[in-house]
Amino acid sequence: MELTRRVQEMIVQQLRLTLDxxxxxxxxPLFGAGGLGFDSVDALELVLGMEQHFxxxxxxxxxxxxxxxxxxxxxxxxxxxxxGAA
Amino acid sequence: MIPPPWRVLPHGPRFLFVxxxxxxxxxxxAVGRKLVTANEALLTxxxxxxxxxxxxxxxxxxAQVGGIAWLGSAPAGxxxxxAGVSGARFRRPVLPGDAVDLEARxxxxxxxxxxxxxxxxxxxxxxxxxxxxxARGRA
Numbered sequence: 389m390e391l392t393r394r395v396q397e398m399i400v401q402q403l404r405l406t407l408d409x410x411x412x413x414x415x416x417p418l419f420g421a422g423g424l425g426f427d428s429v430d431a432l433e434l435v436l437g438m439e440q441h442f443x444x445x446x447x448x449x450x451x452x453x454x455x456x457x458x459x460x461x462x463x464x465x466x467x468x469x470x471x472g473a474a
Numbered sequence: 475m476i477p478p479p480w481r482v483l484p485h486g487p488r489f490l491f492v493x494x495x496x497x498x499x500x501x502x503x504a505v506g507r508k509l510v511t512a513n514e515a516l517l518t519x520x521x522x523x524x525x526x527x528x529x530x531x532x533x534x535x536x537a538q539v540g541g542i543a544w545l546g547s548a549p550a551g552x553x554x555x556x557a558g559v560s561g562a563r564f565r566r567p568v569l570p571g572d573a574v575d576l577e578a579r580x581x582x583x584x585x586x587x588x589x590x591x592x593x594x595x596x597x598x599x600x601x602x603x604x605x606x607x608x609a610r611g612r613a
Contacts, residue, residue, distance in 0.1 A: 429557045429607055432587040439582075449585035 394441070395463045402437035403430055414460045431456055438462070444469040479506060482547040483538055488515075491535035492542075492576060500546030505577045506539040512570035527568035532602040533559060536592030540578035540606050544588045551611075557587065558607030565600050572596045578606075586610040 389397075396409035399418075403426070417423030419431070426434075434456050435446045444466055446452050455465040479492040492506035510517075510527045517525035534556075541554035548554070568574055574594050581589045587609050594602040 428585060428587050429609060432584045432589060435584050436582055452584055
């Protein structure tokens with residue numbers, strides 16, 4: 389499965405969302421008004437999901453803020469880390 | 475020295491579900507103990523003539539020990555509140571006379587939130603376990 393799709397699936401699964409994974413647009417902001425409205429508890433879930441599903445570590449809040457913006461920024465981070473590890 | 479739980483938790487009388495802290499590694503792990511007695515008022519209703527310490531309060535007890543494991547001693551107003559519970563299992567009833575050992579391990583911290591693995595045991599036997607999400611502030 390394509391990485392973008394896997395990230396979408398992980399978000400839906402981790403946050404127990406009732407929407408279809410493909411409905412999360414690649415560039416839709418995950419947090420805040422005007423986006424999906426995720427909160428700090430959701431952020432922690434996504435950090436755990438990134439670790440469990442993709443084996444990538446988000447060590448702190450600062451990296452979290454940068455990586456957990458959109459599906460695209462999350463997929464980019466996974467790609468970057470996996471390329472770095474290879 | 476390990477402080478008594480009422481010194482490090484914001485909770486007041488009747489809602490403190492840890493009687494003693496046995497182990498404390500702030501930021502990593504804590505173990506506390508809750509003694510259940512037949513005199514506890516809440517057991518008269520849960521259930522009349524059949525006292526069982528409520529499972530949901532075992533989760534509260536684990537959350538209290540989890541807050542201590544994560545924050546150690548936090549100043550008033552900056553303690554942890556419960557923000558999520560997942561995978562809770564209750565494996566045996568907790569009855570008057572039981573000493574419940576409450577172990578909490580910090581799995582992950584991100585800013586003002588933390589995930590904690592909690593296990594409650596009686597005489598080494600698991601009574602309840604769950605993953606708890608805690609958020610800092612207000613308590």
